[in-house]
C-alpha cells in the first residue's frame with residue numbers, strides 16, 4: 001500500500017464523503033488514489049480558493065469537517081484566503097496540500113511554497129508529513145483537531161515522494177488500519193489539549209444565582225452556540241426563563257428569529273433594539289461569542305452596568321475583550337445543560353420590551369414602486385424562506401460581503417442554525433458563490449440562495465462552471481448597485497463623497513449573458529414586478545440561476561448611532 | 562494539571578484581564594514563563610510567531626531538550642505592557658504542541674540567569 005492509498009483509506013475510515021480539490025503534478029499520487037473511490041466524491045472546482053470556500057460551505061451547512069486537496073506552490077497559496085476565513089469563523093476544515101519531493105524542500109524548487117509557514121498564523125495546527133507511515137495517523141489527527149474544541153482549519157502538507165512511498169517498509173505499522181480516525185485514540189496523542197473542558201459547578205451556580213436575581217437579563221449568543229449544537233438548549237433557557245436574546249452575526253440562527261424574544265443583532269449595522277438591550281441589561285449571559293469589536297465600538301464596555309456571565313470553549317476568549325464576572329470555560333452545550341439543571345423552572349416571564357426593533361419594511365409598500373431596492377429583494381427571499389420553513393423545507397441563505405451582506409443580515413429572519421452563512425470574521429469578498437455550492441452539495445434537498453454583490457460575484461465567478469458541472473442548483477441574486485457599495489458609503493461618510501475606485505459599470509459585464517455562457521440561467525430585472533417573475537423562474541429551474549437585480553444605487557445601509 | 566497551573570500563577574491578574582490593550586497604564590512588568598512543548602520541528606516558530614503577531618514582547622529566551630527527549634522546554638522573559646499575562650498564557654496554551662505553561666517566580670535561579678543572559682551573547686534579545 002502506498003502512502004496515497006493510506007491517505008484515501010484514512011479519509012474513508014473517518015467518514016469523509018466529499019473532497020473539494022484541484023490537481024497538479026505533485027498532487028497526482030493522491031488524486032490517483034481517489035480513482036474509483038465511489039464512496040468519496042471528488043468535486044473539481046475552477047480555482048483553489050473556490051474549492052476551499054466550498055469545503056467551508058459544506059462545513060458551515062452541516063457541522064461536518066470540509067476537506068480540500070490541492071497541489072503544491074500556487075495551488076496551496078490559492079487556498080490561503082479561504083483558510084483565513086475558516087480560522088476567523090471557527091469552521092472545521094482540513095486542507096491537504098501536496099509538496100515538492102522531500103529532498104527538494106528548502107531549495108526553492110519549482111512550485112515549492114512553505115505552506116505550513118505561510119498559514120501558521122491562520123490555522124489551528126499544521127503538519128508536514130515526513131514518511132508514508134505517518135500519512136494515515138496524520139489524516140486522523142488533523143480531522144480530529146479541526147472538529148473538536150474550538151473548531152478551525154488544519155493544513156497537512158504531503159511531499160510527493162511521501163505519497164508515493166510504501167507504507168510499512170520502515171518497520172512502521174500499516175498506517176491505515178491503525179489510525180481509524182477514532183476521536184478518542186487521536187485524543188490521547190495530544191497532551192495539554194482539552195477539547196471539552198467541563199463547566200465548573202460552582203461557577204454554574206453563581207451564573208444561575210445571578211440570572212435568577214436579574215431584573216433585565218439578556219442573552220448574547222454567538223457562533224459557538226451553533227458549533228456546539230446547543231441551539232435547542234439556548235432556546236429552552238430563553239423561553240423558560242423569559243430572557244430575550246440578541247444574536248451576533250455568526251450566531252444568527254442560534255435562536256428562532258420569528259420569536260418575539262429575539263431582539264436582533266448588535267453593532268453599527270445591527271438592530272437598535274439589540275444595542276439598547278445590551279446597554280440596559282443588568283445581567284448578560286454571553287454564550288459562544290468572542291465579543292468582537294463588530295458588536296460594539298468598545299467591546300470592553302458592552303453591557304457596562306451588567307454582571308457578565310461568559311461561556312466559551314476557548315479559555316483565551318474569556319476576558320480577552322470584555323471582563324467577565326463569571327467566566328465559564330466549557331462548550332455551549334455542556335454549560336447550558338448544566339445551567340438549565342441549576343435554574344428553577346420558569347423564574348421569569350417574557351419581557352421583550354424592545355422586541356419591536358425588527359424593522360422589515362412591509363412588502364406591500366416596497367413592491368408598490370418601480371424602483372428595485374435591496375430591502376425588497378432580501379425581504380422577498382425572506383418571505384420565501386419563511387414559507388418554505390412552514391412547509392418543512394430547508395432554505396440556506398449565503399451572503400457575499402459589503403452592503404449586500406448587511407442588508408441580508410438586517411432584513412432576514414433566521415429561524416434555524418446553519419441556514420445563514422456569511423463571512424463574519426474575515427469579510428472576504430468571493431465567499432458567497434463557492435460557499436453556496438458547498439452548502440448545496442452537502443444539503444441536496446435545500447434551496448440555496450446566494451445574496452451577492454456586483455463586485456463580490458466576480459471574485460469567484462469561475463465557480464459557476466463548477467455549479468453547472470456538478471448540478472449545484474444555487475440561485476444567485478446579485479444586488480447590482482453599479483459599485484463597491486459599502487466602500488462608496490464609507491467614502492460618502494468620511495471622504496467627502498470622493499468615490500475613488502468604487503464605481504463599477506452597471507452592465508459590464510452583462511451578468512445574465514455571463515451566466516448563460518457558463519451554461520446557467522441568467523436573468524436581468526430592474527423593477528419589483530420583473531423580480532417576482534424572475535424569482536418564479538429561478539425556482540422552476542433545476543439548475544444554477546443568476547438574477548442580476550439592478551437596484552437603486554443610492555440606497556445605503558442604515559447605521560445605529 | 563496545565564490549566565490548574567495557569568490559574569495558580571495568574572489568579573491575581575484575573576480582574577484586569579479585560580483585553581483592552583491600551584488601558585493597562587503602560588507600565589511594563591516582566592515575567593518568566595516556562596513553556597513545556599512537544600519536541601517537534603517548528604514548535605519554537607509557532608510560539609515566537611504567536612508572540613510576534615499578538616504583540617507580546619520577548620525579552621530573553623532559551624530553549625532546550627528536557628530529560629524526556631520527546632519534550633523541550635522554552636524559558637522566556639516576557640515584557641507585559643498592554644496585554645495581561647493571563648491572556649498571553651492562555652493563547653500560548655492553545656498551541657497544539659504546547660503541553661504546559663507556568664510562570665516562574667522572579668527570584669528563581671533561572672529567571673535571574675535569563676535576565677543576566679539577556680545582556681550576554683548566547684541568548685536572543687528581542
Ligand SMILES: Cc1ncc(C[n+]2csc(CCOP(=O)(O)OP(=O)(O)O)c2C)c(N)n1
Nearest residue numbers: 402403404429453454455456483484485486
Ligand atoms: C477580498 C476583499 N477585497 C476587498 C474588500 C473590501 N470591501 C468590503 S465591501 C466591498 C465592496 C463590495 O462590493 P459589492 O460586492 O458590489 O457589494 P456592495 O457593497 O455593493 O453590496 C469591498 C471592496 C473585501 N471585503 N474583501
Ligand SMILES: [Mg+2]
Nearest residue numbers: 453454483485
Ligand atoms: Mg455592489
